[in-house]
Amino acid sequence: MKQLTVISGKGGTGKTTLVGSFAVLAENKVIADCDVDAPDLHLLLHPEMVTKQEFKGLKVAVMDKSLCSECGTCAETCRFNAIDVTEEATYTVNPARCEGCGACVFTCPQEALSLQERVSGYTYVSTTKYGPMVHAQLNIAEEASGKLVTVVRELAREIAEREGSDLILIDGAPGIGCPVIASLTGVDLALIVTEPTMSGLHDLKRILDVVAHFGVKPTVCINKYDINEENSTRITEFCRQRGVEIVGNIPYDPVVTEAMVAGMPVVEFSEGVVSNAIRDIWERIQ
Amino acid sequence: MIISLASGKGGTGKTTVAVNLALSLSNRHVQLLDCDVEEPNSHLFLNPVIQETKSAYTLVPTVNYELCDFCGKCALACEYNALVVVPKQEVMVFPGLCHGCGLCSLVCPRSAISEQPREIGVIKKGTSGDGSIALVYGLLNIGEIMATPLIDQVKAEIDPAKTVIIDVPPGTACPVIAAVQGSDYCILVTEPTPFGLYDLTLAVAVLRVLKLPFGVVINKAGVGDRKVYEYCAAERIPILLEIPHDKRIARSYSEGVLFIKELPEWRERFAALMGRIEEEYER
Numbered sequence: 001m002k003q004l005t006v007i008s009g010k011g012g013t014g015k016t017t018l019v020g021s022f023a024v025l026a027e028n029k030v031i032a033d034c035d036v037d038a039p040d041l042h043l044l045l046h047p048e049m050v051t052k053q054e055f056k057g058l059k060v061a062v063m064d065k066s067l068c069s070e071c072g073t074c075a076e077t078c079r080f081n082a083i084d085v086t087e088e089a090t091y092t093v094n095p096a097r098c099e100g101c102g103a104c105v106f107t108c109p110q111e112a113l114s115l116q117e118r119v120s121g122y123t124y125v126s127t128t129k130y131g132p133m134v135h136a137q138l139n140i141a142e143e144a145s146g147k148l149v150t151v152v153r154e155l156a157r158e159i160a161e162r163e164g165s166d167l168i169l170i171d172g173a174p175g176i177g178c179p180v181i182a183s184l185t186g187v188d189l190a191l192i193v194t195e196p197t198m199s200g201l202h203d204l205k206r207i208l209d210v211v212a213h214f215g216v217k218p219t220v221c222i223n224k225y226d227i228n229e230e231n232s233t234r235i236t237e238f239c240r241q242r243g244v245e246i247v248g249n250i251p252y253d254p255v256v257t258e259a260m261v262a263g264m265p266v267v268e269f270s271e272g273v274v275s276n277a278i279r280d281i282w283e284r285i286q
Numbered sequence: 287m288i289i290s291l292a293s294g295k296g297g298t299g300k301t302t303v304a305v306n307l308a309l310s311l312s313n314r315h316v317q318l319l320d321c322d323v324e325e326p327n328s329h330l331f332l333n334p335v336i337q338e339t340k341s342a343y344t345l346v347p348t349v350n351y352e353l354c355d356f357c358g359k360c361a362l363a364c365e366y367n368a369l370v371v372v373p374k375q376e377v378m379v380f381p382g383l384c385h386g387c388g389l390c391s392l393v394c395p396r397s398a399i400s401e402q403p404r405e406i407g408v409i410k411k412g413t414s415g416d417g418s419i420a421l422v423y424g425l426l427n428i429g430e431i432m433a434t435p436l437i438d439q440v441k442a443e444i445d446p447a448k449t450v451i452i453d454v455p456p457g458t459a460c461p462v463i464a465a466v467q468g469s470d471y472c473i474l475v476t477e478p479t480p481f482g483l484y485d486l487t488l489a490v491a492v493l494r495v496l497k498l499p500f501g502v503v504i505n506k507a508g509v510g511d512r513k514v515y516e517y518c519a520a521e522r523i524p525i526l527l528e529i530p531h532d533k534r535i536a537r538s539y540s541e542g543v544l545f546i547k548e549l550p551e552w553r554e555r556f557a558a559l560m561g562r563i564e565e566e567y568e569r
Contacts, residue, residue: 010325011456012297016481028499037457038295038488040481059365078386081438096495096502098461101387115365140491143460146431174296174456175324178431198542199301200328206325209428228540260479 003187004285007172007180008209009128009203011038013193014223017256019171020044023130023277029167031128031273032156033100034149036121041171047133048124054146055136057120059100061093067112074104074113086102096141119146123155132159137241146178153183156167176210184214186220191247192220196231204235208242218244222283248281250274288450290469292493293476296325296456299529302539303420304453308419308547310556312564314509316446318414320423321465323407329423330542333415340411342424342439343403344386344432349377350434353398360390360399379436387496400499407436411443420448437464449560458488463496464533471567472500473526479510483517490521501566503559506531526560526568 006022008015016035023031023045033041043177061082063074070090073082082097083104093104095118105113122139140144156168170187184190190211194204203249204220211218220239229286232249239246251273259269267275289307293300301320305328308318328435333426347369348361354377361377363367368383369390379405391399414421424440426433430525433455433478441464444450454472455466466472470515472493478487486502502518506527529535546552 010296010327012295022385035460038485040295042485043480043484077388079337080385080434097462097467099385099387101385103387103389103392104362106389106392138459140458141460141463141495145457145459175433176428177426177433178463179459181429181431195540195541196412198330200540202327202330203325206428211347213429226538231540256507257479260481261511263480276509284359 001167002163002189003168003170004189004191005170005172005183005187006076006191007184007209008174008193009176009205010199011174013195013255014042014250015193016171017191017260018278019169019268022169022263022282025279025282026167028165029131029169030156030160030165031131031133031169032152033171034152034173034179035173036136036138036145036148038172039135039137042135043263044260045128045130045133045183046263047128047135048125049126051091051125053123054119055121055123055151056117056144057147059101059115060095060098060118061104063091063093064112067110069110071109073107075182076105077103079103085106099143100159100210110159117187123148123151125155125159132163134159145173148177149173149182149195159207176206180210181214184189184211184216187216189285190216190218192218192225193225194220194235194237196225196228196235198231199237201231201238207272208244218245219285220244221246221248221250223250225253225275226251247284248277250277287471288444288452289410290452290454290466290470290472290476292454292462292466292472292489293456294458294474294489295481298475298477298482298514299332300455300513301327301503302545303473303475303503304328304366304451306544307556307559308451309544310546310553310558311449315448316418317420317422317445318453319440319444319450320421320453321437321440322453322569323424323426323433323440323488325424325457326423326479327338328453329421331544332419334412334421335415337408337454338411340409341405342407342409342436344406344435345388345401346381346384346386347379347390347399348402349379350398350400353396355396359395363389363393365387368382385432386435394460406430409440409443422443431514434464435460437461441468458492462492466496466498469498471563472498473503473563474500475505476514477506477510478504478512479511483514483529486514490567493505499567501526501563504528526562
């Protein structure tokens with residue numbers, strides 16, 4: 001069983017458009033949406049939920065106001081600015097900033113604070129007409145999205161092993177931090193989607209360094225390559241120098257947005273230039 | 287006044303709005319903070335002259351083996367499994383897991399743990415090429431997971447005497463909260479597509495939790511459908527500005543050029559956007 005992750009450095013480059021189409025083209029696979037912050041793949045694949053599971057990320061400090069003597073020790077201890085102080089010098093925990101480390105619990109002389117588990121999000125195992133899909137939604141203002149990505153991948157792996165799937169197709173997280181690292185470790189191939197803009201080139205350099213750091217084989221495709229062909233040439237040249245294969249270029253076409261509005265993967269929606277380009281890329285990366 | 291620009295998702299045009307807005311406010315002192323420390327892009331449009339580059343740090347434990355008796359209390363206390371004690375041998379520290387909370391050094395009964403700074407990224411300070419905007423941005427080191435402390439350190443550079451514009455990282459998780467907190471007003475940049483709408487609803491939920499006033503800028507207006515407009519009307523969210531889907535705008539973005547330079551009438555529109563925000567904020 002192979003694992004392919006599609007990443008982009010930055011959101012909005014067309015990662016989900018591509019993964020949605022691969023979901024149509026790939027056979028015998030499990031689909032995993034690892035963009036747990038802002039997942040969009042379900043808008044194309046329309047999963048029907050089979051099971052829902054709580055995700056417990058970091059803990060959270062909870063204060064018993066009746067025990068608090070307002071000494072302020074917790075605020076002095078906390079390194080994450082998670083203790084809010086009012087003008088009247090009363091103290092409260094800001095759960096959005098709390099990293100659940102427990103330092104305030106340890107230093108509070110009144111034992112007014114304790115660490116409690118919190119549900120930080122949910123994972124879903126679903127069926128789609130393209131195959132099983134694992135996805136998740138992090139609750140608002142929660143953290144530990146890297147950990148949630150890991151849980152999604154574990155669930156996808158369990159299903160793939162049970163059903164003898166050939167592939168886990170992963171819609172990766174944006175950025176270069178915690179969630180993208182979690183969507184990248186241990187995969188066989190990373191397909192990086194980039195755009196021919198100055199920011200696209202900048203982000204591509206950074207994400208290639210991340211991929212190299214984790215020892216994953218990178219390939220690149222340029223989305224909307226014809227909106228600035230000089231920049232596409234720049235990206236191609238840069239990839240050649242780095243020894244990274246470009247597996248395809250996708251032209252700009254409003255049909256991509258039309259397919260999105262219709263809630264369909266573009267290769268299923270139309271048979272035009274974009275769909276052909278995506279089919280070619282799929283052939284190359286196999 | 288501190289105005290942050292968020293989006294739920296990357297690629298919606300947050301940076302475009304941030305840099306064009308900043309440059310349109312030539313009659314004021316403007317400071318632009320790029321808090322998208324994983325992939326900062328604002329500087330690509332401003333040709334900044336960087337005056338200062340400094341390291342940003344978090345703290346990680348180091349163990350003094352002359353004092354340590356391998357009691358294991360540090361590892362037991364650590365919520366992130368960043369410490370493992372091998373009895374009578376070693377205290378292994380995993381810096382990548384450490385959040386720098388300092389609890390291990392607090393719980394150690396023999397004061398054997400001290401904390402050392404570890405670089406997680408850099409902060410760059412400078413001025414845009416034309417001298418009009420003060421720019422601060424953070425750049426997270428490759429392989430690093432601790433974006434939030436770096437964002438906090440970028441925000442420590444806020445100059446309260448200036449109009450501050452913050453480019454916020456995408457998503458709805460901890461780095462977003464760290465970046466938007468303390469803002470007076472937040473602009474949500476979205477696209478009128480189903481993806482744009484879904485991500486917008488998540489971003490709106492974050493801002494409502496944080497009780498920040500906000501409005502929407504619709505980028506690439508004309509593509510997609512009308513659902514974003516219907517949503518904003520139903521939720522009474524003001525639409526502050528629409529930027530049309532225009533090849534000239536896309537082209538100038540791809541070249542790293544500010545589009546208000548190509549389409550000067552937009553300078554006034556961005557200045558009017560600022561006026562609109564101030565009105566909304568007063569209410």
